[in-house]
Amino acid sequence: MSQYLAHYPVQVRTQVAALLEAGTLGTVLARRYQAQHDIRSDKALFDYAMALKNRFLKRSEPLSKVCFDDKISLRQQALGLHTSISRVQGNKLKAKREIRIASMLKQVPEPLLRMVVVHELAHLKERDHNKAFYQLCCHMEGDYHQLEFDLRLLLTAIDAGQSPF
Numbered sequence: 001m002s003q004y005l006a007h008y009p010v011q012v013r014t015q016v017a018a019l020l021e022a023g024t025l026g027t028v029l030a031r032r033y034q035a036q037h038d039i040r041s042d043k044a045l046f047d048y049a050m051a052l053k054n055r056f057l058k059r060s061e062p063l064s065k066v067c068f069d070d071k072i073s074l075r076q077q078a079l080g081l082h083t084s085i086s087r088v089q090g091n092k093l094k095a096k097r098e099i100r101i102a103s104m105l106k107q108v109p110e111p112l113l114r115m116v117v118v119h120e121l122a123h124l125k126e127r128d129h130n131k132a133f134y135q136l137c138c139h140m141e142g143d144y145h146q147l148e149f150d151l152r153l154l155l156t157a158i159d160a161g162q163s164p165f
Helices: 010-022 025-032 042-056 103-107 110-122 131-140 144-159
Strands: 065-069 080-089 092-102
Touching: 010 025, 010 144, 025 144, 042 065, 042 110, 042 131, 065 103, 080 110, 092 103, 092 110, 103 110, 110 131, 110 144, 131 144
Parallel strands: 065 092
Antiparallel strands: 080 092
């Protein structure tokens, strides 16, 4: 069974295993999410992330960069990364905040991309994956947990050669 679903109940993993065995997991996801998004460039991703940030996190620290990154892989157990680099400039300390999203997410439906962007934006306020972090994610994206599960299903389907997109 997939590493992406390891922490889910046995009943859920059994249902997913049955879909995989029948070769229909990709079909189920394709029915749920009809189309891919059209956010293909770093500029489009930056604009997309900033629109979400400005809507939900107006007072958070500014972002200097949001981009797709070919180097992020699932081997790192990540689809997105947030970084904060502090530098001394004169007598001031300047912080530079960046979000990097795995390039493989160029090929997924928009709600799944939005979930990852929301996740990384939430790290601007909450560093750890704690209760407050997930509450913020759910505030920005009401279906956050369902989208996270569906993204895990998609990754499972991709690993099994059943990618719907």
